[in-house]
Amino acid sequence: MNTLRTWGPIGLAGLLIAISFAADTPWLMIVAAAITGWPIAVSAFEALKVKMVSIDLLVVVAAVGAMIIANYWEAAAVTFLFALGKALERATLSRTRAALSELVAAAPDQATVLRDGEPVMVETWELEPGDVVLVRNGEQIPVDGRVITGQGGVDEATITGESMPAEKHDGSQVFAGTWLRSGLLRVEAERIGADSTLATIIHRVEEAQDDKAKTQTFMEKFSKYYTPGIIVGALLAGLITRDLELALTLLVIGCPGALVISIPVSIVAGIGRSAKDGILIKGGEYLESAARVDTLVVDKTGTLTSGNPVLTDVLPLAAGWDEREIVRFAASAETGSEHPLAEAIIAGAADRGVDIIHVDHADPVTGKGIRAVVSGQMVAVGTADLMDDSPDPAPLLALNERGRTAMFVGVDGRTVGVVGVADTVRPEAKRAVAALAARGIEVVMATGDAKRVAANVGAELGITQVRAELLPEDKLELVRELQSQGRTVAMLGDGVNDTPALALADVGVAMGAAGSPAAIETADIALMADRLDRLPHALDLARRTVRTMRVNITIALVTVALLVAGVFAGGVTMALGMLVHEASVLVVIAIAMLLLRPTYREEPLVRPAESRVETADPDPALA
Known part of the structure; x- marks a missing residue:
C-alpha cells in the first residue's frame, strides 16, 4: 500500500506528460504538475509552520512561477523529477539501513x-x-x-x-x-x-544511525542559511536581468538536496556495515573521532593477553625425574590451593594426560606456596624457602627473565624440578599491532603489571611505548598527556580500572562486549567479539566513512557550481537543472552505499608456540 501511495502519483504524472507531448495538450502538463506538486507543497507548508525554509519551497515557487509564464512543461518536469528523485532517494536510503533490518528480523x-x-x-x-x-x-x-x-x-x-x-x-x-x-x-x-x-x-544501532556527526550538524546549520540565500539570490538575479525564467531556474538548481543528504546517508551506511561486522559505533560524532585516531592506549592483561595463566615450562632438576612425574606431584599438591596459578598447573596436568594423585593433607603457606602430603610423600611447590635443600636459583631466574612465574617442586626434602606458569599473548595480538602501525597509529601499552613483564610483552608484540606499574589514575594522566601533545587518543580496555581513562579518551573502546549490555551502552566503540584484530578494521571503516562524507560534499557543491555557471552561460533549463540535481542526490547515495560492501575477512587464530608472558602476580611464586 505504501509503495502504491509513493509510486502511483509519480507513474500517473509521467503518463500524463507523455500523453501531453504526443497529443499536444498542454493542460495535461498542468494536471501532472498538480499531481506531483501537491505533496511537495504540503511538505513546504509544514516546514514553514515551524519557521523553516525547506528545499520543497524552492521547488513549489519555481513550479508556480513556470505556470505564471505559461511554461507548463517546465512546471511539470520540475515537480515530476523532484518527486521521482525523492522516491528513489527514500528507496535507496532504506537499503543503507539493511543491517538494522536484518538485526530486527533476527529476533x-x-x-x-x-x-x-x-x-x-x-x-x-x-x-x-x-x-x-x-x-x-x-x-x-x-x-x-x-x-x-x-x-x-x-x-x-x-x-x-x-x-x-x-x-x-x-x-x-x-x-x-x-x-x-x-x-x-x-x-x-x-x-x-x-x-x-x-x-x-538493535537499540544502540538505532540511536547511532540517527546520531549526528559534527560535520552533519555544521552542514544543517549551513543549509538553514543557504536555502533562504538561494531565494534572495534568485530574486536579485531576476530583478537585475528582468528575466523571471532565469530566477526560477536558479531556484531549482540551487536546491541543496545532495548537500543535506551527503553526510547522514554516509553515517547510516558506515554504522550499518560496522554492525554487520560485529562492531558497534555509538554515533556519528564518535565515528568522526575514530577516523582521526593516531594513538591507541591499550591495557595488557585481558586485552593484549588472554588473562588466563597456563602451565608453560617443566624443568627436571634431579636424576630419575621426568616432566610427567614432576607435573603429577605439583598438580596433586596444588589441588589443596585456591590460588589462580594452582588452577593453571592442574589444568596443565590434564592437558598432558597426567593423572592426579589423592592428597592426604595440604597446608598453603602465605607468600611462599604450598606443602601437601601426596600418597604418603611430602611435596612442596613454591619459593626456595619451602625447599629443604636450598636449590640453585639459576633455573628459576632464567624462567623469570623469559616472562614466566616460576616455582620449585620438592618431594621428600629434595628439589626435583621447576614449573613455569604464564599468561598467554593473544594469537591475533601481534598481527593487530602491526596492522595499527601500518595505518600510522602508535600503540602505547599501559599496564599495572611489573616493568619486566610489560617489557617482555612489548618485545613480543613489537610495542616500543610501554608504561608499566600504573594505577588507574596514572592511566588517566597518560591519556591526558598524549592529548596535550595534540594527539587523538583511543583507549582500549576491558577492566573497571580502565574506566577513568576510557571516559577521558577521545574514543573509548570495549573488547569482547557480547553479553555485556553495560559495555555496549558505555563504550564509544564496542567490539562484540573478543578479538583484538577487529580494532584496525573498525578504525579503517571510520576513515572510509569520513572520506565518503567529504567526497559527497564535494560532489554536491561542484554540481551546484557547475549548474549555476551553466545557467548564466546559457543552455541549462529548469527541467535539466532539476534532472542533474536529482541525479547528484542519487550519486551521493550510491557512493555512500559502497560502504555496505563487506571488506573484512577474519584471519584464523593460530596460537604461536612461543607466546607466553608472566602473569601480573607481584610475587613470582605465590602458588
Whole structure:
C-alpha cells in the first residue's frame, strides 16, 4: 500500500506528460504538475509552520512561477523529477539501513520451554528468567543464557560477526538471535526480550544511525542559511536581468538536496556495515573521532593477553625425574590451593594426560606456596624457602627473565624440578599491532603489571611505548598527556580500572562486549567479539566513512557550481537543472552505499608456540 501511495502519483504524472507531448495538450502538463506538486507543497507548508525554509519551497515557487509564464512543461518536469528523485532517494536510503533490518528480523518470536519436563512451544514474551529452553539443531536460540546440558556449534554472526560457529557446552554463554547449527542444548534463560544482548545492539544501532556527526550538524546549520540565500539570490538575479525564467531556474538548481543528504546517508551506511561486522559505533560524532585516531592506549592483561595463566615450562632438576612425574606431584599438591596459578598447573596436568594423585593433607603457606602430603610423600611447590635443600636459583631466574612465574617442586626434602606458569599473548595480538602501525597509529601499552613483564610483552608484540606499574589514575594522566601533545587518543580496555581513562579518551573502546549490555551502552566503540584484530578494521571503516562524507560534499557543491555557471552561460533549463540535481542526490547515495560492501575477512587464530608472558602476580611464586 505504501509503495502504491509513493509510486502511483509519480507513474500517473509521467503518463500524463507523455500523453501531453504526443497529443499536444498542454493542460495535461498542468494536471501532472498538480499531481506531483501537491505533496511537495504540503511538505513546504509544514516546514514553514515551524519557521523553516525547506528545499520543497524552492521547488513549489519555481513550479508556480513556470505556470505564471505559461511554461507548463517546465512546471511539470520540475515537480515530476523532484518527486521521482525523492522516491528513489527514500528507496535507496532504506537499503543503507539493511543491517538494522536484518538485526530486527533476527529476533526470535517463539521458544520451546520445558514445563514439568515436557517441551512446550510459547511466545518469547511469555518466558521468564530461570526458564529452561530446549534448542534443537537448526533452531534459533530465543534467550541470553547459560547452557545447562548438551553441546553444539552456534552461529553467532548476528552478535559477534564471527563467520565460524562457536562450540558450546555445559556452562557456555549463548545469545538470543543466534542459530544452533549442530547438536542439542538446554539453556537456562538469563536475559529475555528487551533485556537481551540482541535487543541492546538493535537499540544502540538505532540511536547511532540517527546520531549526528559534527560535520552533519555544521552542514544543517549551513543549509538553514543557504536555502533562504538561494531565494534572495534568485530574486536579485531576476530583478537585475528582468528575466523571471532565469530566477526560477536558479531556484531549482540551487536546491541543496545532495548537500543535506551527503553526510547522514554516509553515517547510516558506515554504522550499518560496522554492525554487520560485529562492531558497534555509538554515533556519528564518535565515528568522526575514530577516523582521526593516531594513538591507541591499550591495557595488557585481558586485552593484549588472554588473562588466563597456563602451565608453560617443566624443568627436571634431579636424576630419575621426568616432566610427567614432576607435573603429577605439583598438580596433586596444588589441588589443596585456591590460588589462580594452582588452577593453571592442574589444568596443565590434564592437558598432558597426567593423572592426579589423592592428597592426604595440604597446608598453603602465605607468600611462599604450598606443602601437601601426596600418597604418603611430602611435596612442596613454591619459593626456595619451602625447599629443604636450598636449590640453585639459576633455573628459576632464567624462567623469570623469559616472562614466566616460576616455582620449585620438592618431594621428600629434595628439589626435583621447576614449573613455569604464564599468561598467554593473544594469537591475533601481534598481527593487530602491526596492522595499527601500518595505518600510522602508535600503540602505547599501559599496564599495572611489573616493568619486566610489560617489557617482555612489548618485545613480543613489537610495542616500543610501554608504561608499566600504573594505577588507574596514572592511566588517566597518560591519556591526558598524549592529548596535550595534540594527539587523538583511543583507549582500549576491558577492566573497571580502565574506566577513568576510557571516559577521558577521545574514543573509548570495549573488547569482547557480547553479553555485556553495560559495555555496549558505555563504550564509544564496542567490539562484540573478543578479538583484538577487529580494532584496525573498525578504525579503517571510520576513515572510509569520513572520506565518503567529504567526497559527497564535494560532489554536491561542484554540481551546484557547475549548474549555476551553466545557467548564466546559457543552455541549462529548469527541467535539466532539476534532472542533474536529482541525479547528484542519487550519486551521493550510491557512493555512500559502497560502504555496505563487506571488506573484512577474519584471519584464523593460530596460537604461536612461543607466546607466553608472566602473569601480573607481584610475587613470582605465590602458588
